Amino acid sequence: MTTDNARLPTLEDVARLAGVSRATVSRVINGIRNVNPELHEVVWNAVHATGYVANRAARSLVTRRTGTIALVVSDSESHDDDPFMSRFFSDPFFGRVVGGLMSALRPAGVQLALQLVGADQARGQLVGDLRQGQADGSVVLSLHPGDTLPQLLADAGLAGVVIGRPARPVPISHVDVANDRGAALAADHLVARGRRRIGMITGPVDVPASVDRSSGFRAAMARHGRSFVPSVTGNFTYESGDRGMRELLSEYPDLDAVFVANDLMAQGGLGALHELGRRVPDEIAVVGFDDSSAALAARPQLTTVRQPLEDMAAEAARLLMAIIDDPRRETTAIVFEPTLVVRASS
Amino acid sequence: MTTDNARLPTLEDVARLAGVSRATVSRVINGIRNVNPELHEVVWNAVHATGYVANRAARSLVTRRTGTIALVVSDSESHDDDPFMSRFFSDPFFGRVVGGLMSALRPAGVQLALQLVGADQARGQLVGDLRQGQADGSVVLSLHPGDTLPQLLADAGLAGVVIGRPARPVPISHVDVANDRGAALAADHLVARGRRRIGMITGPVDVPASVDRSSGFRAAMARHGRSFVPSVTGNFTYESGDRGMRELLSEYPDLDAVFVANDLMAQGGLGALHELGRRVPDEIAVVGFDDSSAALAARPQLTTVRQPLEDMAAEAARLLMAIIDDPRRETTAIVFEPTLVVRASS
DNA sequence: CAGGCGGCGGAGAGCGCTCTCCGCTCGCCG
């Protein structure tokens, strides 16, 4: 049948075929109350015979549930046009989150809808749409610190889970990785490897994850008796890693190890070291953060702190579904433990 | 209002406030027919005053449109559990497609829903769900050649656009890049650069894109009077590029250029060359295909054939929307022109 | 043996919207 105007079977059709009422078919399909087991079978046969599939819109209309959750990618700094997105989407970070979400959502039969939101105007709209049942809840991915969206969602009483700790405390659940402990892992590793003069390239100072990595690294170094850690600030891009490494070495030429706050910058740093003729890891060791694909692509391959993004996203999805089922649930924070992946760069 | 049981305003509420009927409000909101301009304003004021947002489910129920399109990622070889997905999602390819789709969908106010489908059983289910209005149409991303899904969609008369030419001809629209001409670009470039002994690492022989790249490259080389192109077959992975390069060089040690059918393999090949002590591009040039992030991550950065994925995805979305608006539209193929991005590896 | 209770299935009311009718009003023409 190549035509699309063939009316699809409805509950009514199934009911007629099964010789029961709509209500009974509905009960069977949704597994509600005790229905005579024989009828049960009769109904299912009719369902299969007709090829019936429940109409989602009709169901949502009455249940007020959509069976969909939204992945909201929020960028408070962009202005609705999309240059920023291309960069973000081509980052494996996005894909890993999507994969993790799907792995939890699919078994539950929940859909994932993508929502991008830039300017503030769009935010109000989004909240409205969400309230009106675009989705039962949302997983929020903020690209910038201090994003207002988590607060907006909380204010609207919408179910939501944020990936990554919000910059300001907001009454909304979130999942995160223990960035400070991850950085400490890197510090311990470098010290254990016998590195003596250890520097750091940090991320932006207004990003919580970045701040935690820096302070976690400094604290761990202090525990090893190193109170001063030479460092420069980057912005998580490849170029800033390249630049940062050059800066750092021009000021502290004798460093024999550098902790870089994310893999992309570390890869940039590695590029700089290559051009500067410094052998890695013989002369200088590099440790990154994220265990993104950049870590594997880097030459030499990057020792890095693994952030279990897929697991985090999956957990975010499960948490969100729990919140949807019980809206009065307390907001919680789930913090994952990072692990160190040792490769050739250290 | 932190509670969620506050009933949201309905058309009825807006109508009452505006002192008109539901029908009129509906007409104003949907911009249908001539409504008295004064009323128009009165209605919009009421809409804003109440904070009204149309209920999507109710609207879909009657219009039989969801305002959603599905991005169906289809992997005929996996079996419902998701190991395969993680690899795919962390590939920037996925993100670029999503970004491109969104750029076309967002202005049109269309949602994007993600659908993964593995085993064949899930396919039937998917088609059922789609027919029942999960989405108005779908953009299909097949991970394996000879995927049955495009055919299934065509058979069901569902609106769909496939990204990448299907292995077998299927009565469904698709967007693709001229893989053969892209490969020719690479060939022309290498010849123009004065390379004399040029080899190739191809992709899998059952993937249309891969086949086109190989044959396109060979044809272009033939035009330059080179009837024989030494080549080995890879499978698009980093490792197969590494292995392929070693094989190729052990058999043809004097090659001074290699065209590799995708960036990831090219990156692997570059790794092998590095370890073999062959200087790139001085001794041997490498050209990849895709202009993925791997091209930038590679050392030296990779000269590669750029596939305008974002544009292709955006066009797929627009085409799909056109098909949805006019289902009797003829199936079409839109083929994009690749471009050569020259970097340090050639 | 009568009354009551529990379990199962049906009737039917709506969920919030769109859209077809239909009737009213106004303007224009004969």
Add this chain to the structure above:
DNA sequence: CGGCGAGCGGAGAGCGCTCTCCGCCGCCTG
């Protein structure tokens, strides 16, 4: 001045589903 047509707004019927309410029947208890 009457009639007709065009245009605008309202009434109301559903879209396909869920779920409450109710009635029936059979079994158990007093």
